[in-house]
Amino acid sequence: MAGIAGIAQPGRLDDVSRMLDLLAHRGGVIRKVFEADGSTLGATCPAGQPTAISQAESLVRDYAGSGHYAQAQVIRGQLTLIRDPIGVAPLYYGHAPDGALCFASEVKALIGLVRDTAEMPPGSLYDGQRMTQRFHFHPGPPLDASAEQIAIELRSRLSAAVETCIHPDIFGAWLSGGLDSSALVALAGSRVKNLHTFSGGVAGAPDLKFARAVAEHVGSRHHEVIVTLEEMLRILPEVIYHLESFDALLVRSSVVNFMVAKAASEYVPAVLSGEGADELFGGYAYLKGLPYERLDAELLDITMRLHNTALQRVDRCASAHGLVAHTSFLDPAVVDLAFRIPIELKLRGNVEKWILRQALKGLLPESVTGRTKSKFWHGAGVIDLLAEYADKTIANHDFQKERKLANGWTLRSKEELMYYRIFKERFGEMENLDWMGRTENHLRR
Numbered sequence: 001m002a003g004i005a006g007i008a009q010p011g012r013l014d015d016v017s018r019m020l021d022l023l024a025h026r027g028g029v030i031r032k033v034f035e036a037d038g039s040t041l042g043a044t045c046p047a048g049q050p051t052a053i054s055q056a057e058s059l060v061r062d063y064a065g066s067g068h069y070a071q072a073q074v075i076r077g078q079l080t081l082i083r084d085p086i087g088v089a090p091l092y093y094g095h096a097p098d099g100a101l102c103f104a105s106e107v108k109a110l111i112g113l114v115r116d117t118a119e120m121p122p123g124s125l126y127d128g129q130r131m132t133q134r135f136h137f138h139p140g141p142p143l144d145a146s147a148e149q150i151a152i153e154l155r156s157r158l159s160a161a162v163e164t165c166i167h168p169d170i171f172g173a174w175l176s177g178g179l180d181s182s183a184l185v186a187l188a189g190s191r192v193k194n195l196h197t198f199s200g201g202v203a204g205a206p207d208l209k210f211a212r213a214v215a216e217h218v219g220s221r222h223h224e225v226i227v228t229l230e231e232m233l234r235i236l237p238e239v240i241y242h243l244e245s246f247d248a249l250l251v252r253s254s255v256v257n258f259m260v261a262k263a264a265s266e267y268v269p270a271v272l273s274g275e276g277a278d279e280l281f282g283g284y285a286y287l288k289g290l291p292y293e294r295l296d297a298e299l300l301d302i303t304m305r306l307h308n309t310a311l312q313r314v315d316r317c318a319s320a321h322g323l324v325a326h327t328s329f330l331d332p333a334v335v336d337l338a339f340r341i342p343i344e345l346k347l348r349g350n351v352e353k354w355i356l357r358q359a360l361k362g363l364l365p366e367s368v369t370g371r372t373k374s375k376f377w378h379g380a381g382v383i384d385l386l387a388e389y390a391d392k393t394i395a396n397h398d399f400q401k402e403r404k405l406a407n408g409w410t411l412r413s414k415e416e417l418m419y420y421r422i423f424k425e426r427f428g429e430m431e432n433l434d435w436m437g438r439t440e441n442h443l444r445r
Contacts, residue, residue: 001089001319002027002045002052002062005109006072008079008101008128012040019109020044025242026062026105026319027052036074046269046322062105064089064315065165065324066331070120072103079103080127085135086276086330087122087307090315092435094118101128106316107244107435111427119435122307137300139339147345151358154337158359161331162187162272170194172268173220174260174325177210179353179360179368180274180283184328186363188272189218196267200225200260202382210368217365225263227256229385235259236419241426242320243312246419248412249439250309252386257317265321273314276329279303280338281353282346295343303335308437390414406431409438 003023005016016033020042024031033042036058043060045052052061061071068088072081079101083091093103094114103120104110110117120126123135143150166188173185175197185197197220199211208224215222232255239258240251264271278284279302282295290298311327318325328334341355348354357369394414402420403411406429411417 001064001105001315001324002043002060003105003109003319004041004043004052004060004062004070004072004091005104006039006041006060006079006102007096007113008039010035010038010040015113016040016042019104019113022109023105025322027322029322037077039074039079041072041074046324062089062091065326066161066328068327068330070105078127080125081120082125082134083120083122085123085137085332086303086311086335088311088315088327088330090307090312091120092117093120093126095128108241108427116432117435119308122304137304137335137339139296139300140336141340142342143337143340147355147358150341150345151355151361154334154341154355155359155363157331157333157337158183158328159187161328161334163191164331165270165326165328166192166272167270168192170196170268172196172198172264172271174257174264174271174273175199175211175214175220175222176207176274177212177214177368178207178274179356179364180277180329181272182210182214182274182364182368183277183356183360184272184274185214185218185220186360189220195220196223196264197221198223198225198260198264198271200227200256200263202227202229202385213365214368223263223267225256225260227259229389231259232256232382232386233389237422237426238320240419240422242316244316244427245312245436246416246423247309247436247438248387248416248419250313250437251419252382252415253310254313254317255386256382257313258320261317261323261325262321265323268323270324270326271318273318273325273327274329275310275314275327276303276306276335277353277356279306280329280335281341281356282343283353285352287347287352288350292343295347296339299343299346300339302440305437305440306330308435309439312437386418387413387415390418394418405433407433409433 003026005019027045031044032053041060043053058074063069068084070089070091094117125132171192197215345355
């Protein structure tokens with residue numbers, strides 16, 4: 001994905017260029033800094049994204065496919081920021097001490113330049129003074145159709161979403177062997193001449209076995225990344241630097257993803273990611289304990305929380321290696337349909353994502369369509385390896401002393417403290433962390 005940055009002042013070419021230096025991993029093949037009607041804009045992007053920069057339109061954009069983007073554009077002399085409705089593409093902003101609006105794809109490019117950093121809300125427009133919510137998700141009326149008709153339409157829209165973003169010659173996919181990633185791989189398999197799939201985990205992890213079976217079924221060229229605790233500990237500083245978070249669940253789920261993304265970048269320019277399906281179709285175990293009348297609102301809520309948690313993992317793990325990740329389940333047409341599917345077709349009896357399983361019948365082996373939800377770090381075999389290491393190496397009195405942060409947050413575990421210590425080494429102690437997402441407790445279980 002591209003990296004964009006800018007300042008709402010002319011003559012700041014050197015400053016914006018330094019900001020792009022910190023975002024060079026987000027492409028780096030094409031780079032441009034220019035002045036546009038009182039502002040200085042810049043972007044760095046992969047070779048396949050030249051449209052990220054348009055000096056004629058005074059526009060820089062990080063386009064993440066499927067209608068997902070973050071952009072800055074000078075409109076009638078006013079620097080204006082816009083972010084897609086789901087928040088797939090990241091965007092942050094702040095004001096310099098002299099009041100100038102600054103923006104960047106990642107927080108690291110704003111540190112030392114602005115007073116306080118803020119995350120651009122998904123679906124919003126900001127002109128430096130007023131934030132306007134341009135898009136609100138309002139689920140439409142429930143579909144008046146049979147389960148079979150809905151399943152056919154869902155498969156059709158997913159297929160179209162995949163076809164829109166793939167390249168027919170060579171493409172990649174992150175493959176855990178679970179329902180979501182396997183669905184996208186199966187839909188891409190007949191459309192890509194050289195499809196590469198990538199999975200990762202500790203030796204003997206469940207994901208490796210299931211992913212291998214799906215890759216063989218589809219006929220992809222499959223790659224496995226086998227990780228150890230020592231390797232995970234070694235790359236933690238790099239992961240946390242790119243992730244810009246110390247949230248325990250987010251970091252834990254990113255470590256293997258980060259290593260798999262690095263491997264993928266050696267073979268393909270872009271990958272498919274199954275992120276978003278659990279939120280749209282009810283894939284979490286805790287949902288089964290909620291009353292039916294609360295479930296639609298809950299699914300909408302957790303979908304709209306993806307932008308600074310799971311989608312941040314997808315973006316940073318990919319972008320750290322100049323890779324583009326496409327989240328086809330979050331294609332606008334799929335999202336629109338998903339929010340109109342009656343909840344009883346998503347959670348049916350004790351089966352989560354029932355309608356999605358129906359939509360994929362005949363496309364995947366029964367062992368995959370019938371596989372229950374496994375959290376990323378469980379399927380990858382990470383489970384409690386990092387938490388157990390932190391418990392052994394951090395003393396109780398140190399945890400009690402350090403767990404209260406300057407901004408008032410309380411660290412939830414020694415594992416989170418281990419990550420925070422690395423975060424503080426890379427970014428310093430920040431009193432303002434309002435831009436950072438934290439995983440909800442019910443999603444941590």
